[in-house]
Structures are given as structure tokens and as C-alpha cells.
Amino acid sequence: MFDSIIFKSARGPGPLIDVGALAEGLLFYGRVAIVGNGATLQDLLARIPPFVVLSLLRDGRLEFHHLTDQVGVATTPLGDGRSVHQLIRFSSPDHTIENDGIRAFGAAAGGTGKARRGARQFAQLLRPLDHSAFDQASVLQALSDNSATQASVDSLVRTVVPGLQRSENLRFRVELDDGGLYVDTNIDFARLNELYHKVVPPEYSSLDEAYILAALQGAYEATYFAGVLSSEVAVDPVERVVQAEAVKAIVRRYERSESQIESFVDLALSDAHAIREAVNSGAVSFAAVVELLDSADKFRHWLRERPPDASLVRAFYQEAIKDSWAEKLPTKIMRWAVFAGLGLVVSGLGPVGLGAAAGVALSAADAFLIDKLIKGWKPHQFVEGDLKSLFDPPQK
Numbered sequence: 001m002f003d004s005i006i007f008k009s010a011r012g013p014g015p016l017i018d019v020g021a022l023a024e025g026l027l028f029y030g031r032v033a034i035v036g037n038g039a040t041l042q043d044l045l046a047r048i049p050p051f052v053v054l055s056l057l058r059d060g061r062l063e064f065h066h067l068t069d070q071v072g073v074a075t076t077p078l079g080d081g082r083s084v085h086q087l088i089r090f091s092s093p094d095h096t097i098e099n100d101g102i103r104a105f106g107a108a109a110g111g112t113g114k115a116r117r118g119a120r121q122f123a124q125l126l127r128p129l130d131h132s133a134f135d136q137a138s139v140l141q142a143l144s145d146n147s148a149t150q151a152s153v154d155s156l157v158r159t160v161v162p163g164l165q166r167s168e169n170l171r172f173r174v175e176l177d178d179g180g181l182y183v184d185t186n187i188d189f190a191r192l193n194e195l196y197h198k199v200v201p202p203e204y205s206s207l208d209e210a211y212i213l214a215a216l217q218g219a220y221e222a223t224y225f226a227g228v229l230s231s232e233v234a235v236d237p238v239e240r241v242v243q244a245e246a247v248k249a250i251v252r253r254y255e256r257s258e259s260q261i262e263s264f265v266d267l268a269l270s271d272a273h274a275i276r277e278a279v280n281s282g283a284v285s286f287a288a289v290v291e292l293l294d295s296a297d298k299f300r301h302w303l304r305e306r307p308p309d310a311s312l313v314r315a316f317y318q319e320a321i322k323d324s325w326a327e328k329l330p331t332k333i334m335r336w337a338v339f340a341g342l343g344l345v346v347s348g349l350g351p352v353g354l355g356a357a358a359g360v361a362l363s364a365a366d367a368f369l370i371d372k373l374i375k376g377w378k379p380h381q382f383v384e385g386d387l388k389s390l391f392d393p394p395q396k
Contacts, residue, residue: 001306002257004031004231008222009040011215011238012160013204016043020276021234023289026061027275027296027387028261030304033063035129035225037070038100045108048286054105054118057125061293065129065229066097071136071221073210076180084180085213087136097126134224139217140181143174152219153212155241157187160207163195172212183209219243232257260312267313268383269392278391292386299382319379 005025009016016039025032034040041064045053056062069091075083101123109115143149153172158164173184193206205211219242222233232254235243240255262272269275278284306315 001310001312002029002300002303004033004229005029005257006033006035006225006229006231006233008035008225008233009037009043010236011218012236013200015047016040017047018234018236018276018280019044019047019286020278020280023279023286024261024265024275025234026056026289026293028300028303030300031063031231032061033065033229033231035065035067035229037067038095038104041066041100041104042107045104050105050108050115050122051118052287052290054122054125056290057122061290064126066100066126068095068097068128068130071131071134071217073214073217075210082182083209084177084182085210086180087139087213087217089131089134089136097128098123101126129225129228131221131224133228134221136217139220140176142220143181143213143216144176146173149174149216152216152242152244155244156212156215156238157192157207159238159241160200161192161195163198164192174213181213183213185209215239215242264312264316267316269388271392274391284390288390292390295382295386299379302379316379316383 007017007022007025010018016036017034022032022034034044036044044064053062057064069089071087071089074086074088076085077083102119105119105122106115109118150170150172154170157170158166169186171184171186175182175184189206189208193202196207215238218239222235222239222243225231226233235254265274266272271277275289279286279289302319303312306312
């Protein structure tokens with residue numbers, strides 16, 4: 001549980017990496033990795049101080065897997081108004097780990113001697129990753145399953161074009177040929193882009209057959225990263241709707257982890273998105289999160305030992321009262337009352353309406369009671385201490 005998470009460049013306008021979600025991942029997952037290219041590096045270092053990122057890489061708390069090649073879609077227009085498409089893999093000799101790493105770090109850190117030394121160290125810590133084992137022939141076969149492809153395209157288009165009428169029946173079928181693949185579609189892309197460009201600037205992207213095929217290939221690419229790096233993959237909203245049909249298992253796993261984190265953070269900090277929103281808004285600096293990581297080590301180790309199907313909230317509660325007198329209390333409400341007495345919000349949780357727990361909570365201010373409850377390290381020591389003091393400090 002919470003073994004490993006991969007972040008990759010988001011599809012759509014805006015930041016390529018959600019640094020708030022990255023901060024959250026560093027606190028909860030045993031291993032955190034980013035997969036990306038030079039643009040991903042530039043985006044990351046523009047929003048997190050470069051020497052903070054360098055320290056994370058050096059300490060092994062973060063991995064950056066630099067793509068030495070890319071996958072995409074090559075399109076050739078035909079005389080009959082149609083286009084033939086091919087799934088391709090390509091690379092550029094200018095975009096090596098050393099070039100991209102040194103360029104991105106130098107642009108963010110400046111031209112000082114310290115920055116130049118840091119840039120060289122940074123480039124050496126990046127890990128190469130390619131698509132040599134990414135089977136694009138299998139992707140083509142998967143795209144020819146028009147039932148799954150149709151469902152993915154329908155969800156994708158309605159997500160990126162929220163103004164599209166639900167009653168419109170969209171057709172998008174892939175036909176394979178020796179020369180590549182063709183698309184049979186009734187989508188009016190000119191009219192679709194009129195709606196799309198109300199949300200996304202035309203200089204950023206436009207919708208066409210190649211855009212949709214690239215998004216579909218990207219869903220399978222995510223499963224490739226997950227397999228090569230043995231990890232979950234964090235997906236952005238656009239990718240999520242595509243992968244919901246194409247790679248249901250990996251999405252279900254990530255959504256479960258995301259839901260578990262939201263429920264747990266809501267319990268501990270009274271706001272399901274307190275961590276990522278505090279970092280994204282600038283209320284809490286990324287460097288402050290990094291300072292928490294040492295004290296979070298035991299907490300993450302405890303998380304990794306939970307069964308994959310365990311409830312994080314329930315497991316946390318059970319560990320909090322384990323081997324204490326509270327474990328012998330006769331009712332669930334009284335057990336939750338002790339839990340609430342430690343300062344955690346439990347209103348609305350549980351099968352019996354636990355809002356009543358606050359009324360029977362024992363006094364957690366009694367140091368003797370707390371000493372009796374806590375025997376050795378327990379996960380709430382980190383949550384009630386360092387985590388809460390940073391993201392939910394007492395109001396003055």
C-alpha cells in the first residue's frame with residue numbers, strides 16, 4: 001500500500017507537474033518518481049527551488065526518469081480528404097540527459113559557480129528511460145478494438161469540450177492498413193474547436209484525429225511506465241477519462257489511493273485537499289514539506305505495510321489504540337471518542353453517526369492519559385505533531 005507513485009507531464013494547458021500533488025506523494029508514498037523530458041524539468045524547477053529538487057534527488061527521496069526518446073503520431077494528408085496516421089518513436093541528439101539537465105537547472109538557478117556545480121550534479125542524478133520495450137504494434141491492435149476506442153474518445157471529447165451537447169452521437173473508428181491507420185469519424189472538428197478554444201488557447205492545441213490518437217496512445221504509455229517502474233501512475237483529469245476505458249485497472253488503483261489520502265487528510269486536517277492546496281497556493285513552501293520528510297519516514301514505512309485493500313482511516317485508528325486500555329473499551333463510539341480526544345476530526349465517519357463522539361470524548365489534555373495511550377511509535381505521533389503543525393496550525 002502506497003509503495004510507489006509516478007508523476008508525468010499533464011495533458012492540457014497549465015503546469016506540467018502538479019507540485020501540490022507531488023508534495024502529497026512525498027509524504028505518503030515510499031517511492032516518488034517523475035517521468036518527463038526537458039520541458040518537464042523546466043516546469044518543475046521553475047516552481048520548486050532548484051537546490052531543493054537537487055537535495056531530494058541526492059537523498060533518494062525523488063527520482064527523475066528522463067525520457068531519451070518520445071512517442072507520437074505522424075500524419076500524412078491524402079488526396080481524398082482523409083489522412084493516414086502512424087504511431088512513431090523519435091529522439092533528438094540535442095535533448096540528452098546532460099544537455100536538458102544542465103540547461104534547465106542553470107536557467108532556474110542562475111549563472112553562479114554554485115549553480116554551475118549544482119547543474120552538473122543534477123544532470124548526473126537524472127535516470128535515463130526510453131520506449132524500447134513499448135510495443136506500439138500492440139497499441140495499434142488495441143486501438144482497433146472499436147468498442148473500447150469509441151468509449152474512450154467519447155469520454156475524452158466531452159471532457160475537453162464541456163459545451164458539447166450530450167445528445168450528439170460521436171463516431172470514431174480506427175481502421176488498420178499496411179500503410180498505417182485511418183480514422184472513420186463523423187466529428188466536425190472545425191465546429192468542435194470553436195467550443196474547445198473557449199477553454200484552451202488555439203496557440204496551445206487544437207483537436208483533430210492526431211490529437212485524439214496521441215491521447216489514446218498516451219493512456220497505454222502510462223501503463224508502460226507503470227510496468228517498467230513497478231508503480232502507480234498519477235493521471236490528470238483528461239488522461240483519466242481516456243484510461244478509464246483503456247486501462248481500467250491502473251486508474252482504479254490510483255483513484256483508490258487518491259481517495260484514501262483524501263479521506264485520511266480530511267480526518268487529520270479537516271480538509272481533504274489541505275496539503276496540495278496549501279502548497280499550490282504558496283501558503284506552505286515546498287521546502288517546508290521537504291523538512292517534514294525525515295519525521296515522516298516511519299509513517300510511510302507503516303503505510304507500506306498495510307494490505308492493499310485496507311482502509312487507511314480504519315488502520316490508522318486501530319494502530320492508535322493498539323495494545324492500550326482503549327482497545328478494550330466496549331463500544332465503537334467510545335473508541336472513536338478517545339481517537340477524537342487526540343485532536344482528530346471524526347464527525348460524520350463510521351457506521352453509527354460519529355458526530356456524537358465529540359460529546360463523550362475524554363480529555364486529551366491530560367498528559368498522563370496520553371502517555372498511557374502511546375506505547376512506542378504510533379502513526380498519529382507524526383500526524384498530530386509535525387504534519388498538523390505545518391498544515392493545520394492552531395489559530396491565534
